[in-house]
Amino acid sequence: MESKPSTGRPSFEEEALPHLDAVYRFALRLSGARDRAEDLTQETFLRAFRSWEQYTPGTRCKSWLFTICRNAFLRRQERSRRHDEIVQENVVGGGAGMEPVNPVWTSVMGVDPEGEFFDSLVDETILEAIDGLQEEYRSAVLLSDVEGLSYAEIAELMEVPVGTVKSRLFRARRLLQKVLYDYAVEMGHLPARTGTDR
Amino acid sequence: MSFLERLKGILGRGATGAGAHVRPEMISCREALSVVYEFLDGELEDESHARVKAHFDVCRSCYPHLKLEESFRAALRKAAVGEGAPQELKARIGEMLSRGDDT
Numbered sequence: 001m002e003s004k005p006s007t008g009r010p011s012f013e014e015e016a017l018p019h020l021d022a023v024y025r026f027a028l029r030l031s032g033a034r035d036r037a038e039d040l041t042q043e044t045f046l047r048a049f050r051s052w053e054q055y056t057p058g059t060r061c062k063s064w065l066f067t068i069c070r071n072a073f074l075r076r077q078e079r080s081r082r083h084d085e086i087v088q089e090n091v092v093g094g095g096a097g098m099e100p101v102n103p104v105w106t107s108v109m110g111v112d113p114e115g116e117f118f119d120s121l122v123d124e125t126i127l128e129a130i131d132g133l134q135e136e137y138r139s140a141v142l143l144s145d146v147e148g149l150s151y152a153e154i155a156e157l158m159e160v161p162v163g164t165v166k167s168r169l170f171r172a173r174r175l176l177q178k179v180l181y182d183y184a185v186e187m188g189h190l191p192a193r194t195g196t197d198r
Numbered sequence: 199m200s201f202l203e204r205l206k207g208i209l210g211r212g213a214t215g216a217g218a219h220v221r222p223e224m225i226s227c228r229e230a231l232s233v234v235y236e237f238l239d240g241e242l243e244d245e246s247h248a249r250v251k252a253h254f255d256v257c258r259s260c261y262p263h264l265k266l267e268e269s270f271r272a273a274l275r276k277a278a279v280g281e282g283a284p285q286e287l288k289a290r291i292g293e294m295l296s297r298g299d300d301t
Contacts, residue, residue: 013295020283020291021283024283025278025282025283045295046294049294100228105262109262113262114269118269118273126273130277130278145278166236180270
């Protein structure tokens with residue numbers, strides 16, 4: 001019985017607001033700090049609300065919001081000229097190619113071939129490892145592994161070909177696994193070198 | 199050649215032929231491992247997906263690779279999904295939208 005807005009607002013609330021947690025989560029990992037993540041989320045929803053008519057009903061709203069969020073983040077980053085996060089692509093293993101056999105698996109095959117050590121790591125350690133990735137890799141892995149977007153959706157969002165999404169995901173996962181493996185060894189969850197006798 | 203021998207031959211060939219049809223076309227370990235991410239991400243066509251799944255189902259040396267990737271992904275998801283937006287932020291955005299609607 002209350003006044004019904006004539007614009008698309010009810011639809012915005014129904015479609016966009018349920019993704020607030022996911023957008024915040026993504027913003028937090030992009031920006032690395034809660035206050036910046038809050039600002040970024042707020043900016044995302046404000047921009048999304050103002051350009052709601054540009055949203056195509058029936059497409060994935062979550063993906064559209066992530067696009068706005070990432071663009072806002074990249075704009076801010078450019079503005080503040082923060083180059084400290086820029087890490088060379090070959091941080092680990094110098095030019096890790098698309099080698100099918102996972103080097104981490106080769107290292108743990110003797111003691112933990114199914115990678116159960118991942119489960120023994122505390123969340124903060126995993127989040128720190130994600131935060132240490134270059135933005136392109138971080139976004140790709142979060143959008144795929146955490147948010148469940150398809151390669152095509154990520155490609156559109158990041159404005160790159162699907163093949164680039166695949167290679168970013170490949171590298172991101174291998175980099176993360178290596179960092180987490182090293183950490184597990186350091187913490188004594190795994191012996192230093194195993195499975196190298198063959 | 200007796201009738202019985204010929205019959206044995208036909209039945210034998212028939213049985214082999216049927217067996218070959220039932221068995222899914224096996225792919226190599228290298229092929230399976232090279233698409234392990236596409237497989238887990240649900241990005242393969244049905245037919246390829248079935249072929250890769252058939253490989254992981256029977257190959258004892260590749261199966262742990264798949265499990266390792268699954269363990270990694272589960273840990274990642276568990277860590278990253280944990281934190282939702284603070285209530286205060288939700289309230290602020292709700293308020294902002296109400297204001298935005300008025301103007």
